[in-house]
Amino acid sequence: MMKTDKNELDEMQKAIRDRIGNQSFMLMFYLLLLDIGLYGFGIRWLVYPANVMVILIVCMAIYLVRIIAKNSYLPPQTHKTKPIFRLVLTVIFAVILAIAIAMFCGKISSFPTDNGNSAIILFIVSLIGLVIALIVSIIKRNDNK
Amino acid sequence: MNKNLKLKSARAAKDMSQKDLAEAIGVTRQTINAIENGDYNPSIKLCISICKVLDKSLNDIFWEDDNDENR
Numbered sequence: 480m481m482k483t484d485k486n487e488l489d490e491m492q493k494a495i496r497d498r499i500g501n502q503s504f505m506l507m508f509y510l511l512l513l514d515i516g517l518y519g520f521g522i523r524w525l526v527y528p529a530n531v532m533v534i535l536i537v538c539m540a541i542y543l544v545r546i547i548a549k550n551s552y553l554p555p556q557t558h559k560t561k562p563i564f565r566l567v568l569t570v571i572f573a574v575i576l577a578i579a580i581a582m583f584c585g586k587i588s589s590f591p592t593d594n595g596n597s598a599i600i601l602f603i604v605s606l607i608g609l610v611i612a613l614i615v616s617i618i619k620r621n622d623n624k
Numbered sequence: 625m626n627k628n629l630k631l632k633s634a635r636a637a638k639d640m641s642q643k644d645l646a647e648a649i650g651v652t653r654q655t656i657n658a659i660e661n662g663d664y665n666p667s668i669k670l671c672i673s674i675c676k677v678l679d680k681s682l683n684d685i686f687w688e689d690d691n692d693e694n695r
Contacts, residue, residue: 494664
């Protein structure tokens with residue numbers, strides 16, 4: 480009998496992941512193209528490289544939220560366990576790490592730069608992404624009970 | 625795609641929930657649900673696994689005759 484590996488996604492999960500991955504890649508491609516087009520028209524909505532980073536983070540966040548929402552993030556067997564504590568701990572650790580990195584970078588780059596508040600924007604975007612991922616996974620877990 | 629009522633009835637006959645069947649095969653409950661609702665077309669490998677767990681043949685569960693197609 481077919482018994483999939485514990486750490487392996489089942490075939491439907493893989494198919495969903497492939498489809499969402501392709502769509503996210505195309506979204507990223509068109510957003511980057513749009514960004515180049517805007518730059519050509521003289522519109523700078525964010526200073527380089529923050530604009531590219533924001534597009535990458537947005538696409539990655541969309542990809543993650545969609546695969547979590549479609550139950551294609553974790554393999555079948557791990558659904559038995561309830562790693563809620565580990566999940567919360569990971570998010571807290573990620574936020575603390577982001578704050579520490581931001582503070583460290585603020586100390587070493589005391590000279591004035593023309594990047595404006597790009598670092599803050601990147602930090603906020605990644606923080607929002609983490610919070611969204613956490614909320615979606617909690618909702619999904621409650622739905623599966 | 626048509627709903628797979630044969631799979632649903634075979635599972636019910638074995639007194640198994642979607643979760644029980646999913647765990648026996650090693651897939652998620654959502655995958656079994658999608659197959660039953662006709663939202664997902666399983667591979668032949670997965671079909672065989674389902675048949676083995678339910679003690680049925682491929683024809684019993686996955687063959688669609690004219691009456692099924694008209695539903």
